Amino acid sequence: MFRVVQEISFCYGHRLLNYTGKCQHLHGHNARALVTLEAESLDDRGMVIDFGDIKRSLQTWIDEQIDHRMLLCRDDPALPVLKDLGEPVFEMDSNPTAENIARLIFEEAERRGLPVVEVVLWETPRSSATYRRRP
Numbered sequence: 001m002f003r004v005v006q007e008i009s010f011c012y013g014h015r016l017l018n019y020t021g022k023c024q025h026l027h028g029h030n031a032r033a034l035v036t037l038e039a040e041s042l043d044d045r046g047m048v049i050d051f052g053d054i055k056r057s058l059q060t061w062i063d064e065q066i067d068h069r070m071l072l073c074r075d076d077p078a079l080p081v082l083k084d085l086g087e088p089v090f091e092m093d094s095n096p097t098a099e100n101i102a103r104l105i106f107e108e109a110e111r112r113g114l115p116v117v118e119v120v121l122w123e124t125p126r127s128s129a130t131y132r133r134r135p
């Protein structure tokens with residue numbers, strides 16, 4: 001089994017619903033997503049996948065869709081207000097926790113046909129969440 005890991009950095013704002021504490025209020029993070037991809041065998045170049053292909057596909061999506069945006073749950077009352085103000089937002093079906101952002105990136109990588117097995121989202125230098133499918 002071969003494994004490659006690509007790190008993708010991006011910034012986002014969010015706030016958590018159903019949460020009591022400082023993260024219930026709008027705030028931002030400089031995040032790092034560590035995307036792990038695996039393959040049983042290598043292609044004719046000796047690669048699981050070209051790192052450049054991951055950047056051209058998944059990093060481009062992250063840059064265009066979630067980087068420098070407010071990631072908010074669809075149920076968040078702040079969402080229509082920020083949209084009316086023309087602020088860049090990304091609507092999530094779930095609470096925008098590190099866990100759910102890791103899953104969001106995993107599922108987008110899958111949609112793009114990447115052989116993703118795990119996404120670790122470092123929300124702060126000391127706190128991360130991981131999403132992977134059970135084997």
Ligand SMILES: Nc1nc2c(c(=O)[nH]1)N=C([C@H](O)[C@H](O)COP(=O)(O)OP(=O)(O)OP(=O)(O)O)CN2
Nearest residue numbers: 016022023029096097098099100123124125127129
């Ligand atoms: N399991 C989770 N716990 C928390 C999440 C999360 O996404 N999943 N998110 C938050 C906040 O959004 C944010 O990450 C703040 O976390 P916290 O570590 O409390 O904040 P700091 O980096 O400022 O840490 P300090 O030690 O207070 O400096 C909270 N929990």
